Amino acid sequence: MHADHHDIVYPSAIPFVLLHISAVAAVWTGVSAASLALCGAFYLLRMFAVTAGYHRYFSHRAFATSRAFQFVLACLAQSNAQKSVLWWASKHRHHHRHADTPEDVHSPRHTGFLYSHVGWIFARCHDTADLSSVPDLTRYPELRWLHTHENAPAFALAAMCLAFGGWQGLVVGFVWSTILVWHATFCINSLAHVSGTRAYVTGDDSRNNWLLAIATMGEGWHNNHHAFQSSARQGFRWWQVDLTYYLLRALAFAGIVRGLKQPPLSVVRGEQRLGAKVVHRTAEQLAARFSAERIAQSLRAACSERELAALCQALHDAAATVFHPNLPSRAALMAEARTLYARTPSLEEIVERAQQMLFAAVRQRLGAVQA
Structure with missing residues (x-):
């Protein structure tokens, strides 16, 4: 392990471990068709909040939207308990500046698969966000408030699940979907830099993985993304399923988002000279x-x-x-x-x-x- 990555902050990992353990409570609450449907619905909604919100909008500004919907996206994203949009965007932008170099915050090449998948989140050196890297986001006081109260949306959603779905709603609807979204997201940091194909030269280990693309609503076309990071569309080819992009197109049709950025044809064809x-x-x-x-x-x-x-x-x-x-x-x-x-x-x-x-x-x- 990298010399700077040995200081695991175990206390901050306790809630993470406890949530995984609490998933077993379904043995006592039972699992109904309604609770499974709730889990599936929340998985899709919150995964979209990760892919369209945390990633394509807040980290890469791949499209534009109103300030009101920006706040909705931020709240939905943070309901996943993956820290604030300011923290997430800061770490992700740092990742792209140093992808798969020793300075990368989560590179399987340098820190190992398990650390890149989840361990880095609990390291003391990654606990705080470099807010100087997200000045376009910190100018909004509501996003700064969410940064200070990063777990408020997750607690609010958990309370709603309990109120309307009982213990099954909380355990199956909220806990299960949270864990599934966590590990699907983490797989992009780990597995998508280890397994898959590379259609483009990007100077890093990013790969396209069709199975991850299905599980993450399009994020598995990771090599495509590293080839042109600001694209709202990550499935560059017609057969590369990108559910997040399709939903963004629907939102654009409804006038909720606008200015969806596309990869230039020269990039898609691999004809653009590299930086x-x-x-x-x-x-x-x-x-x-x-x-x-x-x-x-x-x-x-x-x-x-x-x-x-x-x-x-x-x-x-x-x-x-x-x-x-x-x-x-x-x-x-x-x-x-x-x-x-x-x-x-x-x-x-x-x-x-x-x-x-x-x-x-x-x-x-x-x-x-x-x-």
Whole structure:
């Protein structure tokens, strides 16, 4: 586990654990068709609040709406007990700035699957929100009030379930649906960065997972989302079911939301050149596929001291034009890149940068003076 991620705040995890345990109370309350219907209805409504509210609206501003409906979305989202919309948006924006790097708040690559799924939520370093990253949201006093009273909507919904559905309404309708929404949401942080396909080069481990897309009303098209984050539509292709987007279209037709952002055709087709940050991250991933230490060891075994000195100087002066049987060629890096990544017009740039990184790492291990 990352050095900064060992300080699990166990007291804050107690309500989380207790809610899971309370789900077993259905053994005593019983489970009726009506309570199951309530659970299903609340799952869909609150999952939509996560996908359309927490994520596409508050985190990415993928559409616009009135201040009144913004507040409704915020209340519905926070009825899931996933902290405030300010906290959620702050952490999610940080995730996108550092996706699958050591600075990411929940990357399976660096912190492990379980920590990325749920453990990070209870870490002391993630307990507070960086409100400076959400100035577009903090200007609303009602959202700041919800931030201060983050669990008020969840308690209100739980009380309504108890009042109108009795103990079955509370346990099955509220508790079960809350737990299901929790883990469906958490799977996007964990499973959607581990299992699935990658249609786009994004510089991270995001993947498209059709099963998660069904369970999360469209969020499983996660690689699509990382390719164009501000899109209100995450199922870019007609066959990629995105129930959240369909509902947003219905709300737009009714005049409740407006300005649904769409991915440009060049992005959908994979024809848009990648940004410098994505190229750099992808090149790092590609270079890491070749062991600089093993290459350096093979060069030491094959070359004399004079040859090594000349090779180090050549690597320093013009890494991309240096050839040696023990150094991976540009063609070898290109072949590896084509097996790893989707089609992109930036592939040559990625390979060139990866070769520079790899040769610099080899030169460092051979004791050369850094540029």
